[in-house]
Amino acid sequence: MRDVVCLIACLLMAAASTAQAQIPPSERQALLTLYEATGGDAWSDNSRWNGPAGSECNWTGVFCGYKNGADTVIAIELSFNHLVGTIPALTGLPNLTGLALAGNQLTGSFPSLNGLPSLESVSVSDNQLTGPLPSFEGLATLRRLRAFGNRLSGSVAGLRALSGLLEIDLHANEFSGPLPALDGFADLQYVNVAHNQLTGVIPALNGVAHLEQFLVAENQLSGSIPPLAGLTELSEFDASRNHLTGSIPSLDGLVLLQVLDLADNQLSGQIPPLEGHGIFLQAVDLRNNQLSGPIPSLHGLSSLGTLYLQNNALTGTLPSFDGLGHLFYVDLSHNRLSGPIPALNQLYQLAYARFSFNRLTGTVVQAVPDLFAGQSELCPNYFAATPDPAWDAATGATPWYRECDTETVFADGYDD
Numbered sequence: 001m002r003d004v005v006c007l008i009a010c011l012l013m014a015a016a017s018t019a020q021a022q023i024p025p026s027e028r029q030a031l032l033t034l035y036e037a038t039g040g041d042a043w044s045d046n047s048r049w050n051g052p053a054g055s056e057c058n059w060t061g062v063f064c065g066y067k068n069g070a071d072t073v074i075a076i077e078l079s080f081n082h083l084v085g086t087i088p089a090l091t092g093l094p095n096l097t098g099l100a101l102a103g104n105q106l107t108g109s110f111p112s113l114n115g116l117p118s119l120e121s122v123s124v125s126d127n128q129l130t131g132p133l134p135s136f137e138g139l140a141t142l143r144r145l146r147a148f149g150n151r152l153s154g155s156v157a158g159l160r161a162l163s164g165l166l167e168i169d170l171h172a173n174e175f176s177g178p179l180p181a182l183d184g185f186a187d188l189q190y191v192n193v194a195h196n197q198l199t200g201v202i203p204a205l206n207g208v209a210h211l212e213q214f215l216v217a218e219n220q221l222s223g224s225i226p227p228l229a230g231l232t233e234l235s236e237f238d239a240s241r242n243h244l245t246g247s248i249p250s251l252d253g254l255v256l257l258q259v260l261d262l263a264d265n266q267l268s269g270q271i272p273p274l275e276g277h278g279i280f281l282q283a284v285d286l287r288n289n290q291l292s293g294p295i296p297s298l299h300g301l302s303s304l305g306t307l308y309l310q311n312n313a314l315t316g317t318l319p320s321f322d323g324l325g326h327l328f329y330v331d332l333s334h335n336r337l338s339g340p341i342p343a344l345n346q347l348y349q350l351a352y353a354r355f356s357f358n359r360l361t362g363t364v365v366q367a368v369p370d371l372f373a374g375q376s377e378l379c380p381n382y383f384a385a386t387p388d389p390a391w392d393a394a395t396g397a398t399p400w401y402r403e404c405d406t407e408t409v410f411a412d413g414y415d416d
Contacts, residue, residue, distance in 0.1 A: 021057040021064050021071035028056055030092030031073070038083035038106065045081055067095050079103050079123065087124070091115035102126050102146065110134050110152060117141065125149050125169070136161040148172050148192065156180060156193065171195050171215065179216070183207035194218055194238065202226055202239065209233070217241050217261065225249050225262070232256070240264055240285065248272055248286070261285040263308065271296050271309075279303055287311055287331070295319050295332070302326065310334050310354065318342055318360075325349065333357050333377060344368050353394070356380060364400075367391045379404035 032050070040046050047060040056073070057064035063075040075098035083101060086108035090096060098121045106127040112134050113119060119139055123146040132154035136142070144167040145159075153174040159165070160180045167190040175193065178200030182188065188208045194217040201223035205211060213236040224246030225239060234254050238261040247269030248262060257277050263285045270293035271286065283306040294316030295309065303326055310331045317339035321327065327347050331354040340362030341355060350368045356377035364383050367376075367390035374396030383404050391400035 022054050023056050023064065023071050023073055026092045027073050028053060030090055031056060031059070031062065033088045034090070037088045038085040043081050043083060074098070076100065087111040094118070097121070099123070110147065113139055120144070122146065133158050140164060143167070145169070166190065168192065179203050191215065206230055229253060235259070237261070251277070256280055259283045262289070264288045266290060268292065273297070274301060275299055277301060282306070284308070298324060305329070322346055328352065330354070341365050352376060364388065364391060367394050
């Protein structure tokens with residue numbers, strides 16, 4: 001769907017083309033070569049392909065425009081059309097601005113883009129392409145590059161030639177080596193290189209002021225997270241499941257932040273203040289790190305739906321949950337938190353609550369009615385043994401405090 005949206009501008013330009021536009025013979029030949037190389041006879045829709053000269057702009061997935069006094073092919077949209085085979089060179093289409101071949105069964109290498117100086121959008125995602133990225137020299141107009149869900153490998157350093165990009169999506173491949181420096185990518189909004197084998201550090205982000213989503217999860221990145229100051233349009237930052245160290249940088253000024261996912265790293269220090277992200281922040285996942293200190297105030301985070309802080313070394317008392325009417329998942333287990341559980345009565349959507357393996361005390365507050373059966377955890381802790389059938393159901397233990405004896409806590413090393 002996103003690939004189709006990316007070509008809207010091209011398709012609007014093509015709307016004015018006539019059904020019998022006369023494109024150059026070299027462009028017709030390039031289309032026929034594409035047809036043959038990708039099993040055109042077996043496409044899901046090959047309507048009107050191989051028609052007579054002058055009919056090409058009426059072939060399914062071919063869009064034409066008028067440039068330099070002549071009709072010309074400006075876009076090819078054949079996504080999810082059962083193309084099988086390899087992508088030939090498309091140098092015979094010099095005015096091509098959009099190429100969408102996603103969701104097919106294409107094999108071989110990423111096609112050469114040489115001779116396509118007007119190209120603005122390329123999508124070859126969800127195929128079976130292998131090998132390295134092609135050269136991007138001479139593609140100053142390219143704005144969107146999507147090649148996710150293939151088996152592409154090698155370096156991504158060549159992206160440095162595409163400083164005009166708005167979007168880079170190369171996730172779920174086999175790329176290795178470091179990320180390129182992003183200084184000079186003034187218009188960049190979306191980066192997704194998750195699920196690869198990238199190494200090195202996260203590059204400085206202070207030159208990408210319009211960045212909205214930065215997704216580098218499930219790589220082998222190391223070092224610290226660079227400062228996020230100035231990224232006022234950032235909505236999602238996901239660097240989970242890497243080897244990152246150091247502290248979490250300040251989130252001040254990230255007023256549009258919706259998702260912060262830094263799970264499964266080696267981060268240390270305290271969680272920075274979360275206040276100031278009230279109506280937007282939806283998910284905070286910092287589980288499986290080495291974070292210490294208190295949980296910061298959650299005041300005003302009215303959209304927060306997920307709070308995962310388990311398996312850290314957090315201390316202090318739990319913050320108030322007042323006003324968190326959208327909180328659905330909360331897991332604070334396996335820390336060193338103390339004091340009572342605060343009131344949960346305003347958590348109208350809470351379904352999953354885990355507080356086990358801490359040093360919590362006092363009388364357990366009343367359970368909310370929609371907790372998933374058997375999915376919550378209260379013990380081991382030091383709670384008073386107060387019968388509560390609702391917590392019995394939520395924890396799957398009867399009584400719920402069955403495993404809250406101090407011997408269990410001491411045995412697991414959660415009391416020094």
